[in-house]
Amino acid sequence: MIVLFLLFLILVTVFAKVSESSANPKWLLNKPADFTNSLSTVQNLDEYVALIPERRKGAAYHFADDEDYNLIDFLFYGKVGGVIMEMGACDGTVYTGSKSVTFEPLGWKRILIDANVKWISRLKSENKQAMSVWAAVCEYETVVHYAKTRNYLVSGVLEFMSDDFMKKYHPTQYFYRGTAEFNHTGWTAQLSHQLYEIPCIPLTKILSYAEIDHISAFILDVEGGEWSVLQSIDWDSVIFDVIAVETDPSERPPGYANKIATFMEQKGYRCIAMKHGRNTWFAHKSFVPSLKAGLSSPFNFD
Numbered sequence: 001m002i003v004l005f006l007l008f009l010i011l012v013t014v015f016a017k018v019s020e021s022s023a024n025p026k027w028l029l030n031k032p033a034d035f036t037n038s039l040s041t042v043q044n045l046d047e048y049v050a051l052i053p054e055r056r057k058g059a060a061y062h063f064a065d066d067e068d069y070n071l072i073d074f075l076f077y078g079k080v081g082g083v084i085m086e087m088g089a090c091d092g093t094v095y096t097g098s099k100s101v102t103f104e105p106l107g108w109k110r111i112l113i114d115a116n117v118k119w120i121s122r123l124k125s126e127n128k129q130a131m132s133v134w135a136a137v138c139e140y141e142t143v144v145h146y147a148k149t150r151n152y153l154v155s156g157v158l159e160f161m162s163d164d165f166m167k168k169y170h171p172t173q174y175f176y177r178g179t180a181e182f183n184h185t186g187w188t189a190q191l192s193h194q195l196y197e198i199p200c201i202p203l204t205k206i207l208s209y210a211e212i213d214h215i216s217a218f219i220l221d222v223e224g225g226e227w228s229v230l231q232s233i234d235w236d237s238v239i240f241d242v243i244a245v246e247t248d249p250s251e252r253p254p255g256y257a258n259k260i261a262t263f264m265e266q267k268g269y270r271c272i273a274m275k276h277g278r279n280t281w282f283a284h285k286s287f288v289p290s291l292k293a294g295l296s297s298p299f300n301f302d
Contacts, residue, residue, distance in 0.1 A: 027199045028209055029124040029132040035109055035210040038081035041290070048078055051105045065277035067097030067219050067244050072106075074299055075217075075242055075283075077292040082216030085111035087137065087229060088246075089219075091122040092130060097219045097244070104129055111210060113137065115146050115222075116155055117196050131210050136160070136225075138200035139232035146196045147173055154251075157200075160225030162253050170194075204234050213238050221246040221279075227260060235267045241287045243269065248278040272299040 024031060042048040052072065076082060086098040089112035093100065098110050110130040112123060123132040136144050136157045147170045148155045154169040167174040172194070207213065218240045220226050226245050243264070247257035257280045261271045264282045273281040276298050283289070283301070291297050 024209075025199075027133055027135040027201060029120065029134055030127060031131055031209060032109065032129060035083065035111075035131060035212050037083045037109075037212060037214045037216060038107075039076075039079055039083075039216050040081050042078050042080055045078055048080070048106070052102070065097065065244075065246075065279055067279070068099050068102040070244075070276070070281075070298070071217050071242065072102065073292045073295060074297045075289045075291075077290045079216075079290055080107040082106075082108045083111065083212060083214070084108055084217040084219070085113070085215050086219040086221075087113045088221035088223070089114045089119075089123070090116070091119045092127040092132060093122070097221075098217075100127065100130070108216070111206075111215075113206065115157060115198050117146065117148065117198070118155075133201075133206055134198070135206070136198060136200040136222075137203050137206070137229050137232055139202060141202060141205065142200045143197050144200040146198045148194055148196065154223055156223040157198075157225055158195075160222065160228045162224050164253065165224040165251055202232065202234070203229075204237050207238060215240045217241060218243045220244065224252055227256070227263075230260065230263060239284055239286075240269075241284050243282045244279040245282070246278050247275075247280045270301075272301060 071084070084098045084103055086096055089096045089098065092110070092112040096112070098112070100110065103110060110127070111133070112127055112130050113133040113135065114123060115134065115136040117134075120134050123134060136146070138144065144160075145158045146155065147158050149169060151169070158166065158170070158173055161170070163174070215238060220229060220243065222229060226247070230245070245260055247260060249256065257274060260280060261274065264271065268285050269282040270285060271280065272283050273279075281299060283299075289297070289299065289301060
């Protein structure tokens with residue numbers, strides 16, 4: 001009888017560990033079953049055009065740079081079934097360049113990543129068809145500190161901010177930089193009303209949950225932390241066809257766009273627009289664009 005009881009305890013323990021390991025981590029808010037990148041060209045262009053919602057360039061919000069407009073009309077026209085990933089996706093609906101109303105009717109899948117605690121609920125509830133992630137992205141898994149302000153568009157991870165950006169938008173945290181208070185314990189103790197500890201996850205780990213290694217389009221806008229994100233990526237494990245990186249010089253150090261362009265060239269990506277809106281655009285050396293007839297592209301593939 002004792003042997004059977006011990007055996008029962010062992011089985012319960014094993015089952016609990018298996019269940020724990022198979023459960024989604026807290027940073028993974030939504031995970032659709034199938035995330036295959038099946039990018040293909042439509043046979044009937046009229047049917048494709050009917051799927052694209054009516055939209056006006058620049059009509060949405062002042063902080064949007066019409067990434068959806070540029071991707072569909074100048075780079076992926078006539079393409080269905082791709083995968084778009086946005087880091088700095090906000091709520092994943094109107095506050096995003098990878099709008100569901102644009103991409104989901106075309107059979108595209110979306111990966112939405114944002115670190116702001118403000119968006120956790122909406123990322124989960126409003127994006128059932130997307131893979132939604134609440135986290136920052138780092139080379140190694142760790143915990144970082146998210147500074148939240150009234151202007152959520154300039155909230156962000158302190159560890160990734162430049163001094164100028166922090167001084168302008170997060171002066172209290174800037175005041176403590178370089179002091180004993182500017183550490184994990186000090187932030188929590190002194191500034192808990194503005195700061196949140198959040199998970200910081202390697203992108204390869206996030207993509208492993210989607211079981212994908214090919215992203216059609218990647219929009220990166222993390223308020224000055226783009227350089228840190230790009231450095232953290234294992235470029236041998238994933239291919240991006242097109243990448244839009246916000247490099248707005250008014251919010252970033254001098255030479256920021258050029259530094260990123262040099263880095264991306266070393267990784268096998270050519271710059272197709274050094275400045276288009278607030279973004280610098282890149283394309284993988286193997287990518288061939290598909291342009292809507294009658295348009296003049298802002299992107300240079302020569």
